[in-house]
Amino acid sequence: MAREEIRKTYKLFIGGAFPRSESGRSYRVTDSSGAFVANAAQASRKDVRDAVVAARAAFPGWSAAAAYNRGQVLYRVAEMMEGRREQFVAEVARSEGLTRRQAFAAVDAAVDRWVWYAGWSDKIAHVDGAANPVAGPFFNFSVPEPTGVVAVVAPQASSLLGLVSVAAPAVVTGCTVVVLASERRPLPAVTLAEVVATSDVPPGVVNLLTGAVPELAPWLASHADVNGIDLTGVDDPSLAADLEAAAAQTITRVRRRDPEEDLGAVPGLGRMRAWLEVKTVWHPVGT
Amino acid sequence: MSSPVFDYAPAPESRAVVDIAPSYGLFIGGAMRDPVDGGGFLSISPSTEEVLTEVAEAGPADVDAAVIAARTAYAKTWSKMPGRERGKYLFRLARLIQERARELAVLETLDNGKPIRETRDVDVPLAAAHFFYHAGWADKLAFAGLGANPRPHGVAGQVIPWNFPLLMLAWKVAPALATGNTVVLKPAETTPLTALAFAELCQQADLPAGVVNIVTGAGETGRLLVEHPDVDKVAFTGSTEVGRLIARAVAGTPKKATLELGGKAANIVFDDAPIDQAVEGIVRGVFFNQGHVCCAGTRLLVQESVVEEVIASLKRRLGTLRLGDPMDKNTDIGAINSAIQLERIQTMSDIGEAEGATRWSPACTLPERGYWFPPTVFTNVAQTHRIAREEIFGPVLSVLTFRTPDEALAKANNTPFGLSAGVWTEKGSRILWMAQRLRAGVVWANTFNHFDPASPFGGYKESGYGREGGRHGLSAYLVPDETVGGGA
Numbered sequence: 052m053a054r055e056e057i058r059k060t061y062k063l064f065i066g067g068a069f070p071r072s073e074s075g076r077s078y079r080v081t082d083s084s085g086a087f088v089a090n091a092a093q094a095s096r097k098d099v100r101d102a103v104v105a106a107r108a109a110f111p112g113w114s115a116a117a118a119y120n121r122g123q124v125l126y127r128v129a130e131m132m133e134g135r136r137e138q139f140v141a142e143v144a145r146s147e148g149l150t151r152r153q154a155f156a157a158v159d160a161a162v163d164r165w166v167w168y169a170g171w172s173d174k175i176a177h178v179d180g181a182a183n184p185v186a187g188p189f190f191n192f193s194v195p196e197p198t199g200v201v202a203v204v205a206p207q208a209s210s211l212l213g214l215v216s217v218a219a220p221a222v223v224t225g226c227t228v229v230v231l232a233s234e235r236r237p238l239p240a241v242t243l244a245e246v247v248a249t250s251d252v253p254p255g256v257v258n259l260l261t262g263a264v265p266e267l268a269p270w271l272a273s274h275a276d277v278n279g280i281d282l283t284g285v286d287d288p289s290l291a292a293d294l295e296a297a298a299a300q301t302i303t304r305v306r307r308r309d310p311e312e313d314l315g316a317v318p319g320l321g322r323m324r325a326w327l328e329v330k331t332v333w334h335p336v337g338t
Numbered sequence: 339m340s341s342p343v344f345d346y347a348p349a350p351e352s353r354a355v356v357d358i359a360p361s362y363g364l365f366i367g368g369a370m371r372d373p374v375d376g377g378g379f380l381s382i383s384p385s386t387e388e389v390l391t392e393v394a395e396a397g398p399a400d401v402d403a404a405v406i407a408a409r410t411a412y413a414k415t416w417s418k419m420p421g422r423e424r425g426k427y428l429f430r431l432a433r434l435i436q437e438r439a440r441e442l443a444v445l446e447t448l449d450n451g452k453p454i455r456e457t458r459d460v461d462v463p464l465a466a467a468h469f470f471y472h473a474g475w476a477d478k479l480a481f482a483g484l485g486a487n488p489r490p491h492g493v494a495g496q497v498i499p500w501n502f503p504l505l506m507l508a509w510k511v512a513p514a515l516a517t518g519n520t521v522v523l524k525p526a527e528t529t530p531l532t533a534l535a536f537a538e539l540c541q542q543a544d545l546p547a548g549v550v551n552i553v554t555g556a557g558e559t560g561r562l563l564v565e566h567p568d569v570d571k572v573a574f575t576g577s578t579e580v581g582r583l584i585a586r587a588v589a590g591t592p593k594k595a596t597l598e599l600g601g602k603a604a605n606i607v608f609d610d611a612p613i614d615q616a617v618e619g620i621v622r623g624v625f626f627n628q629g630h631v632c633c634a635g636t637r638l639l640v641q642e643s644v645v646e647e648v649i650a651s652l653k654r655r656l657g658t659l660r661l662g663d664p665m666d667k668n669t670d671i672g673a674i675n676s677a678i679q680l681e682r683i684q685t686m687s688d689i690g691e692a693e694g695a696t697r698w699s700p701a702c703t704l705p706e707r708g709y710w711f712p713p714t715v716f717t718n719v720a721q722t723h724r725i726a727r728e729e730i731f732g733p734v735l736s737v738l739t740f741r742t743p744d745e746a747l748a749k750a751n752n753t754p755f756g757l758s759a760g761v762w763t764e765k766g767s768r769i770l771w772m773a774q775r776l777r778a779g780v781v782w783a784n785t786f787n788h789f790d791p792a793s794p795f796g797g798y799k800e801s802g803y804g805r806e807g808g809r810h811g812l813s814a815y816l817v818p819d820e821t822v823g824g825g826a
Contacts, residue, residue: 115774178483179483181794181808181809181810183790183792183793183794183808184792185788185790185792185793186467186790186792187788187790189785189788191790191792191793193793193794193808193810198798199799275754278799288590289590291590292589292590293589293590295585295588295589295590296586296589296590298585298589299582299583299585299586299589300582300586301754301800302578302581302582302585302597302599302799302800302801302802302803304803305589318820319485319818319820319821320818320820321818321820324813328779328798329779329794329796329805329810330773330778330779330780330781330798331779331780331781331793331794331795331808332773332780332781332783333780333781333782333783333785333788333793334769334783334784334785335784335785
């Protein structure tokens, strides 16, 4: 007799644990042809707040970790993904309606994207820092520092490569993130959360929610303990404008959606710089 | 003030070097024009309440004309000019500021109320330095770390505050022009005169018409400028309250914004700090420019073991400060910029007392006319007191204490702001430990309130976003070229 498969329960990822939504809700996820695949947890406002609390709690440790250490952790994520390529390929193909070959390309690019950003951890300060020649007897230097907790609305179409392309550049510099996965294609993101959970990423550094963008994103945008919000995955311009206006209340940094952006291309520094502050330190020179 | 050891003879700077016209128009398209809407307001010298001049209030048609002039200049002249040539205009402006430094300093002191010593030694030289620094960038933008071909935004709408009028103009205009943007600038309504003098410098420099436009007015003029649909880039320095409005106004538009907002900086004194130097730094940190400084060190955190010594020394030092005629070269503390600001400082100080803090000021005679507030120190301040949480923007210091570095850090970071911080200790490793952990854009260690065009300035958290000065400041006025060259 053929063996029946063990199906996975797709849950949220908050503070290193995999809870269901506190609301008890879930929603139907279908494949690209509309067939039922699974029920995903439908996160609530309370889940958003729990995720922000977890991200804030993780920030001091993660941002103070050595850049070398953060780089190795990100590389470890790539290692763990590599071992689960087949699973990702199947999920991405089913979610996005890709051929196996196309899905392999997307998954490989996502793994390589972690590696690319892993290498930046101990180089971004070279490139984005400065020794400043001020006109006076002072030693003066500027260093990039992570802005804090970043809320990321992940791209809707590119369920895995898109998500990695927006989350990794925040995490590599020491920010912690609350990621809102692609609403209709959330399953590869949940599997990625399982990879993150087994890759030495400290709990709370990456938090992942699945659910409705129009319901959840406003709570992220207006949350006073969120320092930045990435609107890449907000396809509705009027919602994006409302979110940006809500973010204004606490001077939250906003990265707008750029419809021209090719998330498959080699990234520049922009996505890291979006979540970096510049700190300048002065000290007198004297005997 | 309390009798100093020696009395000083008056040493007033001559105001003969300035020639203030009875009224001023708007600087649009290279010429001074009367406002279409015909409105105007008076500019008053805050130290005497003397009416200095009448200034035009730009209305919708005026702001529109200024933006059109800036757009035209951008499209026809400025965006096509090689950086090498653009830079020459900035060099000229730097030299013109230097040449007319005394006049600008006197004008600023009359209009703002700050001591001539500060305008002469800080505001004006730094304004010239900003133009000189940025002039050199104009033909080197490909080396600024923003890709091979970074592009200007277009028309920049800039709104600046009254605390450093000409210097804030320089912080805004110099990088905008160096990067190839054109400008519509709105100076603060209480301090428009040096901006109007700068308009004349632009004419003397033969700056192409419309590259810099100056529209005077109050909050409504600023709103019209920020919300104008043909402005590509908004730059604002001012209160966090207005910063929120601006961030909301640009939401859903293609406009880019940089905001330099309020602060409530901690100035932290450890028990091994050289007390006399630290006291000088505390005074510089909060009484410089009458405390009208967004990065002022208004929360003094002193290690418990030295608090009595520090407070005694601070009070002794404050007793020697000279408050009075800002035109006098011996004056340390000038006038509060406006009646409204004075009222806010008085209100916040009364709240400080009402909430239970202990108020102290040196014996001090305030001039009869003008807007004045004595240097004020509050002790027995708790973190929950409003004077320890809200920006006062006046010469008011709140003193808190701590026992350990961890406690100092927790208290310093316990604020929605994050503009600046100060640390005083002889221990190098502790300076760096603190500097790493303070959530602020500028950390002054064993010094305070120094500024330089090469040094990026700007805040974390609700103190705003974007930087001004240095290589980092350029990115506020450029669209980076994210094209990755080679086989990346």
